[in-house]
Amino acid sequence: MNSMRKKLLRWLLCGQLLAVVLCCLVSFYYVRGELEDLFDDRLRQLAYSVPVDGDFELPAPPPLTNLQDDEDDFVIQIWRADGTLLRHLNRKEGSPALVREGFSTHFSHDMLWRSFVHRRGARLIQASQPFSDRLEMTTGIAVGAIAPVLLLILVLGGIIWVSVTRSLRPLTDLTAGLRRRQPYALDPLSEENLPDELQPLVQALNSLLARLESAIEGQRRFVADAAHELRTPLAAVQLQAQVLQQSRGKEERQQALEQVRVGTERATHLVRQLLTLARLEPEDRLRLFEPVDLCALVKTVVAEQAPTALKREIDLGVCEAEPLTLIGDSEGLRILLGNLVDNAVRYTPSGGQIDVALRCEGGQALLVVEDNGPGIPAAERTRVFERFYRRPGSEVSGSGLGLAIVREIVIRHRGKIELDEGAQGVGLRVSVWLPLGLARQQQGEC
Incomplete structure (x- = not known):
């Protein structure tokens, strides 16, 4: 389990342990060094205090307070300059050999000694101490000095x-x-008495809850609107099916069948648009963008809509198509252009004209669909982007979702869409700008 609490405790305790160990080692060797110097001073004082004339009396060792055991552990020797031992005064068994003047650490008689040799006239006075006794005393005192520090490990832990x-x-x-919390409890979390470190987290969670509440509310409205919109064509199909059952003449049955077909087409178109809109919801935006050949996309969509336009005697064509590649959602862009061209074909009267253009303008990719149909009044150009909104008095069947879907795709691509009058104030001109921060040209720069 990746526990932040355990990880924090582990790091703090390990860091504390490492710091205490280093502190203990430094203290231990420092105290031992100081004690070594203190014991060396003791040997020097002993050597200087020994008389070389008359009777040799063992001097009293310098007081070391609590550092000295009850039994003395030193050896004092007086030598001639030629190396002859004159006197051996010791409180320990064994005696070291004569060494050079000054301090030295040496082996003698299978023992390690620490000695100090002082020359006084023709005599050499050597004060020695077994290194094992010396080490035992210094180590014991140093360990006693750091014992309180070791106790800090438990206290600090x-x-x-x-x-x-x-x-x-x-x-x-x-x-x-x-x-x-219950699944649908989306009220914000309380930010009172929270530590500063948790404030950004709680604020982010509250922002997420607010967006989630908005998304769920949008889904609820969408489901309600979809149910309402589907009710009309399905009721019409059901009614015409009943008429068909009761019809007796061939002409009456043919008319009822035609109404059933129209109602079915309308319901099918509405369901298709609803599914498209559902795919554009936030969770679907996790799809990664990919390079899209806009020029090829324009030609493909126009070719798909050409049979319908030809059937209605509408002149549909591509008047301009610069080679541009956009980094985006290929399926979404196909739906965007398909809805724009489909709307233009639906609302343009027989014998009309629809022009599709793609070019690079002002550092942006500009996609234009222009027709010479009835157009949209300026007062309604904002409302037509609302879901299920259809202009009053419109005789063309539709779902009211086409431009809402287009707007969602444009927003996802960080673009902009505008509705204007067509050429000479007739028809509708739809302009979609897609920033070239998401696009690159295949040839040149604009």
Whole structure:
């Protein structure tokens, strides 16, 4: 389990342990070094205090307070300059050999000694101490000096444990509160008495909850509107089916069948548009963008709509198509252009004209669909982007979702869409700008 609490405790405790160990090592070797110097001073004082004339009396060792054991552990020797031992005064068994003047550490008689040799006239005075006794004393004192520091590990460990547990309690409480929430409880979390570190997290969660509530509310409205819109064509189909059952003449049956066909087509178109709109909801926006050949896309969509336009004697064609490649959602862009051309074909009267153009303008890819149909009054050009909105008095069957779908796709591609009058104030001109921050030209720059 990737626990932040355990990880934090692990790092703090390990860091504390490492710091204490380093502190103990430094203190240990420092205290030992100081004690070594202190014991060397003791040997020097002993050597200087020994008389070389008359009776040789063993001097009293310099006081070392609590550092000295009850039994003395040093050896004092007086030598001639030629190396002859004159006197051996010791409180320990064994005696070291004569060494050079000054301090030295040496082996003698299978023992390690620390000695100090002082020359006084023709005599050499050597004060020695077994290194094992010396090491035992210095180590014991140094360990005793760092013992309180070792105790700090337990004390600081407990303090860190309690501090981390108490500091993370707001996060634990926040987690418990989120677990107790019902699935549709989208009210914001309380930001009172929260630590500064948790404020951004709670604010982000509240922002997410607000967006989620808006999305769910949009889904509810969408389902309600879809049910309402589907009710009309399905009721019409059901009614015409009943008429068909009761019809007796061939002409009456033919007329009822035609109405059934029209109602079915309308319901099919509405369902298709609803499915398209559902695919454009936020969760579908996780699809990655890919390079899209806009020029090829324009020609493909126009070719798909050409049979319908030809059937209605409408002149549909591509008047301009620059080679542009857009990094975007290929399926979404196909739906965008398909809806624009489909709307133009639906509303343009027989014998009309529809021109599709693609060019690079002002640093943006501009897609234009222009027809000479009835157009849209300026007062309604904003409302036509609303879902299920259809102009009053329109005789053309539709779902009222085409331009709403187009707007969603444009927004996803960070573009802009505008509705204007066509050439000479007749018809409708739809202009879609897609920023070239998401696009690149195949040839040149605009």
